[in-house]
Amino acid sequence: MIKAGIVGGTGYTGVELLRLLVAHKDVELSVITSRSEAGQAVSSLYPNLRGHVDINFSEPDIDSLAKCDVVFFATPNGTAMKMVPQLLEAGAKVIDLAADFRIKDTATWKQWYGMDHACPDILEEAVYGMPELNREAIKQARIIANPGCYPTAVSLGYIPLIENNLIDDAHLIADAKSGVSGAGRGASVATLLCEATESVKAYGVDGHRHLPEIRQVLGGVAGHDVGLTFVPHLMPMIRGIEATLYGVLKTDVDDLHQIYAERYKDEPFVDVLPLGSVPETRSVKGSNMCRISVFRPQGGDTVVVSSVIDNLVKGAAGQAVHNMNLMFGLDEKTGISQVALLP
Structure with a gap:
């Protein structure tokens, strides 16, 4: 089983990621962090997950996250880049659903996001996670910049x-x-x-x-x-x-x-x-x-x-799971083949 951690599990992208991962046959959710909701049961904030997620939100902690095989960041821009170097050093793979690793030019990043990049060396390594363009590179990647x-x-x-x-x-x-x-x-x-x-x-x-x-x-x-x-x-x-x-x-x-x-x-x-x-x-x-x-x-x-x-799915959490499947050598459709909802 792939041990997965989610940093920033309280937003719409975070809960969509949870919805997909709890139904993924090859994933075990290990850590779900939220500074504002630490100690609260995940299912009490999102009742749709009742009976599927028996975990409390916790404070973001590098030691706990480093024990995961993959860590998803569903956080505000500028958060992931401060934690990613330590996670990669510990051997975890990272999929960032924010913008920290999407823009390759650091001057352009600063122009649009108003901050210096914290780890430009890792920015250079990050693979842009659009499978339709970069499938083979994604399979070999340690860190994925999930597209907007x-x-x-x-x-x-x-x-x-x-x-x-x-x-x-x-x-x-x-x-x-x-x-x-x-x-x-x-x-x-x-x-x-x-x-x-x-x-x-x-x-x-x-x-x-x-x-x-x-x-x-x-x-x-x-x-x-x-x-x-x-x-x-x-x-x-x-x-x-x-x-x-x-x-x-x-x-x-x-x-x-x-x-x-x-x-x-x-x-x-x-x-x-x-x-x-x-x-x-x-x-x-x-x-x-x-x-x-x-x-x-x-x-x-x-x-x-x-x-x-x-x-929230192809534009965020679903594409992130698609990337995870490729990174870990799984059937790329696993966990994300749901039929759309109508009406």
């Missing part, structure tokens, strides 16, 4: 076009919408029911923290820097991300759908829908699936891609 939710939806939507050099990647536009759980569990006026319901608004228009991450991923695929306008929106729903992606074709293409179908045919968690189908966020709720459709409106030179994920 928006970068997952946007990158998976653009990758086939950029890999095949089909679009002008200097002028990409990503119009994305997320449910309020993406803002986290902390109290905020903007995400109160009376503030967020029956309303849609753009945010981070001048620059969102996921922008440099998406540019880094797509630039790595392209082999050069890409130009991207990324505008996220807050939607009056709990879960889900829909990313509508635009690009201008550089050449005539007979069958865009076939290009997508071929690229993702062996990917267990990317579903290219039939021609003319439009993916819905409700079709991936609670699942680790990304569903994608590609369109060429009126046969013109603009390609439109729609990509949907559950931000």
Whole structure:
């Protein structure tokens, strides 16, 4: 059994990780930390875990965490990088669901996250945990930078076009919408029911923290820097991300759908829908699936891609478990093959 620890088990990402790991046949939950809830039973805070998790929250303690085979960080940005060196030295593997190890350039990291990086040597080693791009590297990794939710939806939507050099990647536009759980569990006026319901608004228009991450991923695929306008929106729903992606074709293409179908045919968690189908966020709720459709409106030179994920699963905890499966040589679908919830 894989002994797993979770640092930061009280947020929405943390409880989603717990929901998946308690049903994973090869995982034993050993440590679940929370400074604010230390001593309290996990199931008393999250009653959906009653009968599945018989552990109390504890203070983050390196000695206890170092006894785990893998440690997940579901913590605020800037937390994991202060503890990871000791855990790696002790032989534990690490999967960070925050942003500490996603941005490779330390100056860019400081620009967007407002702090110096605590361990740039380990940052260089960290593998970006998108299995559809880095499967083999993930299998050999000690530390994984789990992708952000928006970068997952946007990158998976653009990758086939950029890999095949089909679009002008200097002028990409990503119009994305997320449910309020993406803002986290902390109290905020903007995400109160009376503030967020029956309303849609753009945010981070001048620059969102996921922008440099998406540019880094797509630039790595392209082999050069890409130009991207990324505008996220807050939607009056709990879960889900829909990313509508635009690009201008550089050449005539007979069958865009076939290009997508071929690229993702062996990917267990990317579903290219039939021609003319439009993916819905409700079709991936609670699942680790990304569903994608590609369109060429009126046969013109603009390609439109729609990509949907559950931000808490494929965009966070589910992708983290997928990475763990690869790191430990398990069937990569283990524990994350749940059917989406409908209605």
